[in-house]
Amino acid sequence: MNRISVTIIVASLLLLSCSKKYKIKTDYATQESSWQFTRGNIGASGSKSGEKFSGEFKLLWEQNSNDKPAGPLTIYHNALVYPGTKKRIKFYDVESGKYLGLLKSKGVAQTGLIMSDSIALFALRPKRNWLYAIDMIRQNKLYRTAVKDAASGSIIVNDRLILSCGDGRLIAVVPEDGSEAWAFQTD
Numbered sequence: 001m002n003r004i005s006v007t008i009i010v011a012s013l014l015l016l017s018c019s020k021k022y023k024i025k026t027d028y029a030t031q032e033s034s035w036q037f038t039r040g041n042i043g044a045s046g047s048k049s050g051e052k053f054s055g056e057f058k059l060l061w062e063q064n065s066n067d068k069p070a071g072p073l074t075i076y077h078n079a080l081v082y083p084g085t086k087k088r089i090k091f092y093d094v095e096s097g098k099y100l101g102l103l104k105s106k107g108v109a110q111t112g113l114i115m116s117d118s119i120a121l122f123a124l125r126p127k128r129n130w131l132y133a134i135d136m137i138r139q140n141k142l143y144r145t146a147v148k149d150a151a152s153g154s155i156i157v158n159d160r161l162i163l164s165c166g167d168g169r170l171i172a173v174v175p176e177d178g179s180e181a182w183a184f185q186t187d
Contacts, residue, residue, distance in 0.1 A: 109124060
């Protein structure tokens, strides 16, 4: 082997060792999140009773990223989910900022990442126009289904993933199999 071949092999091994897949344990997927989030109305906002906000924030941690955010940041249990423009969805520990791993996507995750039990759901930017479902325990793709230019900020309501699309449709998708539960054409 010549010197260039050895250099290429060593560089490839170094790049491969830097990526760590994010995987969750089976029992972890069934635990309720300890992080506060809205539960649908003001009376059930998830905020701790009796606590008052002082108006001051303190920086817990910060991370440098080599890509820009492509969709909304979300929190799944104790992981901050960061969808980047370089076709990577990164996971960070919300308490310490420790890098937990990544999920490689076939395109830019425009909707951010939404979790339903252990299923990660995200839709890719136009030209790709796919909604992907990944089993985060087994690290395999469950399905992909066509969606037209899904807007960022998809949500799950009553076990349905609600997506707003660029063609004026509002769709509800069943997270387990990708089937369309209902659709509404807006004006």
